[in-house]
Amino acid sequence: EAQVTQNPRYLITVTGKKLTVTCSQNMNHEYMSWYRQDPGLGLRQIYYSMNVEVTDKGDVPEGYKVSRKEKRNFPLILESPSPNQTSLYFCASSFSTGGQDTQYFGPGTRLTVL
Amino acid sequence: GQSLEQPSEVTAVEGAIVQINCTYQTSGFYGLSWYQQHDGGAPTFLSYNALDGLEETGRFSSFLSRSDSYGYLLLQELQMKDSASYFCAVRDSDSWGKLQFGAGTQVVVTP
Numbered sequence: 001e002a003q004v005t006q007n008p009r010y011l012i013t014v015t016g017k018k019l020t021v022t023c024s025q026n027m028n029h030e031y032m033s034w035y036r037q038d039p040g041l042g043l044r045q046i047y048y049s050m051n052v053e054v055t056d057k058g059d060v061p062e063g064y065k066v067s068r069k070e071k072r073n074f075p076l077i078l079e080s081p082s083p084n085q086t087s088l089y090f091c092a093s094s095f096s097t098g099g100q101d102t103q104y105f106g107p108g109t110r111l112t113v114l
Numbered sequence: 115g116q117s118l119e120q121p122s123e124v125t126a127v128e129g130a131i132v133q134i135n136c137t138y139q140t141s142g143f144y145g146l147s148w149y150q151q152h153d154g155g156a157p158t159f160l161s162y163n164a165l166d167g168l169e170e171t172g173r174f175s176s177f178l179s180r181s182d183s184y185g186y187l188l189l190q191e192l193q194m195k196d197s198a199s200y201f202c203a204v205r206d207s208d209s210w211g212k213l214q215f216g217a218g219t220q221v222v223v224t225p
Contacts, residue, residue: 044215049211059214096211101144102159
């Protein structure tokens with residue numbers, strides 16, 4: 001089954017404790033992206049990757065890191081989480097062609113930073 | 115950069131037609147996409163307009179007018195399961211990878 005998986009689905013942590021949210025896709029997509037969703041603000045892009053070893057900032061990259069060492073995985077790293085990073089996080093992937101734009105989203109990770 | 119505006123909420127009865135408008139201010143973009151998100155769920159892709167005009171997919175249609183900086187999603191023959199949030203999104207013409215979403219429109223379908 002074609003899918004994007006994220007782990008963990010729920011996480012409660014404390015300020016300053018490094019964490020990683022994993023994202024994996026099995027569709028051989030070149031493009032992967034991370035978003036955060038907060039009430040009234042829609043989805044805001046954190047980082048994206050056009051292919052292996054190619055990453056770039058989205059609109060809200062501060063406080064986050066990413067890496068793309070393999071095509072299928074795109075982990076999101078919070079080196080020192082703060083309460084303002086409490087949010088719902090989505091990973092997504094797609095083929096990177098300009099003629100279409102079908103992104104497939106993971107189920108989401110609800111993060112609470114105390 | 116881009117700025118997208120859409121209404122925050124629309125209410126309609128089953129069987130009705132709903133139009134969700136999306137206006138944008140952008141220096142250039144590849145196309146306009148629409149996504150649906152049910153409460154507690156992940157966004158799912160609905161449609162994409164790269165060119166001006168109407169794209170139809172079953173009960174849902176999407177329209178784009180680049181000259182008017184405007185697009186809309188049309189939901190026909192509304193069903194209770196269409197109650198969800200709907201987001202428009204554009205890709206930056208300077209960088210295809212950069213994607214910006216509107217704040218979303220909550221559609222409430224009543225019996």
